[in-house]
Amino acid sequence: MHYIHCLNNISKYGTDLLPESYELTDEFDKATGILVRSAAMHDMEFPESLLAIGRAGAGVNNIPIDRCAEEGIVVFNTPGANANAVKEIVLCALLLGSRGIVDGIEWCRENADDENIAKAAEKAKKAFAGREILGKKLGVIGLGAIGAEVANAAIDLGMDVYGYDPYVSVGAAWRMSSAAHHVTNIDDIFRECDYITIHVPAMESTIGMIDSHACSLMKDGAVFLNFSRDTLVDNAAMAEALESGKVHAYITDFAVPEVMGMEGAIVLPHLGASTAEAEDNCAMMAVRELVDYIDNGNIKNSVNYPACDMGVCPEGASRVAVFHDNIPNMVSQITTAFGEGGVNIDNLTNKSKGDHAYTLLDLSQAAPDEAIGKLRGIEGIRRVRVVK
Numbered sequence: 001m002h003y004i005h006c007l008n009n010i011s012k013y014g015t016d017l018l019p020e021s022y023e024l025t026d027e028f029d030k031a032t033g034i035l036v037r038s039a040a041m042h043d044m045e046f047p048e049s050l051l052a053i054g055r056a057g058a059g060v061n062n063i064p065i066d067r068c069a070e071e072g073i074v075v076f077n078t079p080g081a082n083a084n085a086v087k088e089i090v091l092c093a094l095l096l097g098s099r100g101i102v103d104g105i106e107w108c109r110e111n112a113d114d115e116n117i118a119k120a121a122e123k124a125k126k127a128f129a130g131r132e133i134l135g136k137k138l139g140v141i142g143l144g145a146i147g148a149e150v151a152n153a154a155i156d157l158g159m160d161v162y163g164y165d166p167y168v169s170v171g172a173a174w175r176m177s178s179a180a181h182h183v184t185n186i187d188d189i190f191r192e193c194d195y196i197t198i199h200v201p202a203m204e205s206t207i208g209m210i211d212s213h214a215c216s217l218m219k220d221g222a223v224f225l226n227f228s229r230d231t232l233v234d235n236a237a238m239a240e241a242l243e244s245g246k247v248h249a250y251i252t253d254f255a256v257p258e259v260m261g262m263e264g265a266i267v268l269p270h271l272g273a274s275t276a277e278a279e280d281n282c283a284m285m286a287v288r289e290l291v292d293y294i295d296n297g298n299i300k301n302s303v304n305y306p307a308c309d310m311g312v313c314p315e316g317a318s319r320v321a322v323f324h325d326n327i328p329n330m331v332s333q334i335t336t337a338f339g340e341g342g343v344n345i346d347n348l349t350n351k352s353k354g355d356h357a358y359t360l361l362d363l364s365q366a367a368p369d370e371a372i373g374k375l376r377g378i379e380g381i382r383r384v385r386v387v388k
């Protein structure tokens, strides 16, 4: 039996896909797999039983992915599964940043008891007038699953779109409309665009990238949208830019104390991926990834180990997964351990991602304990798992 522990609310559409040999458990310490959304995992110690973590969503900054790699724990996310939900809310945010919608709604609420509200509204509305997005310049920083969809939708709405992403994947580039302008210097996005939206992961190289320098380059009255992570924006710099009028509106999906009092900030409670459809999609993808890994050792959409697919392990054979450092002489030591035990290797895949590597082997017979013990003693091998 494999035990799956959910650290957050995970859609039943996902957990219903767990095969009969799986059980949901409340006990963290006996988990084979963990399903998580935004729960903070950096301070957690993981039980030895834990093989994999499935992040039902995109961002993995809540998970210690390097420590997991060192412990041979595969971390998956669900690329693109919530991209449409975020695209839709970003379109909404573009309009919230353009028209006095939030203040207008507030005015109506405040005047709800006024019997003459209809007449008063006609007088009041000029305070909430705005501008249209048609023909305006939108800068998209990060052209992955979400950024590419936002860019395409904004083009469809008549915006002039500028995209910046030095590491854009071939797949995302293919999905982008050819009407988007390719920008190679991020400062050009800050200088030229009326609206800027950021869609990059929070990591060492991106945290604080919207700083006072970036704000100083922005056009007067720019609108900045952050549906990625709060830490990408230097709050003090943004507060100053809002106060001076440099930035007209800061629309953020992250309700942290520093933005709550900011004049000109529109704050949402992390709603980007919170649609039923996105939650179902993410949960289903995360469960499928987890089950294929636990049952077959196959890896798809991992953020800390390479992709590897050897299909279902053939009848009569056995399958062994070896997690090791990406250094010379590992594959030969692994094959020698089996060869010396008189075990034939039917199939082998070796893949690497950064400092970490993964070797998956199909053997003609059950893996002998002696060979497995030998492997566990080799320097640079992090984990050996007899899958079947």
Ligand SMILES: NC(=O)c1ccc[n+]([C@@H]2O[C@H](COP(=O)([O-])OP(=O)(O)OC[C@H]3O[C@@H](n4cnc5c(N)ncnc54)[C@H](O)[C@@H]3O)[C@@H](O)[C@H]2O)c1
Residues within 6 Å of the ligand: 057, 058, 059, 060, 079, 080, 082, 083, 086, 141, 142, 143, 144, 145, 146, 147, 164, 165, 166, 167, 168, 169, 172, 199, 200, 201, 202, 205, 206, 227, 228, 229, 253, 270, 271, 272, 273, 274
């Ligand atoms: N508000 C929400 O509910 C919500 C929902 C989903 C995702 N997110 C956030 O949005 C982020 C992006 O999601 P995604 O699905 O598009 O991820 P993705 O991995 O498909 O795309 C991220 C893109 O950022 C690019 N990138 C990385 N560093 C960059 C840099 N310095 N400058 C420009 N581009 C850079 C990458 O090349 C990649 O194309 C997630 O990491 C997550 O933090 C938030």
Ligand SMILES: O=C(O)[C@H](O)COP(=O)(O)O
Residues within 6 Å of the ligand: 037, 038, 056, 057, 058, 059, 060, 082, 270, 272, 273, 274
């Ligand atoms: O990175 C993501 O996918 C989003 O921020 C969604 O987070 P959530 O699953 O906690 O809503």
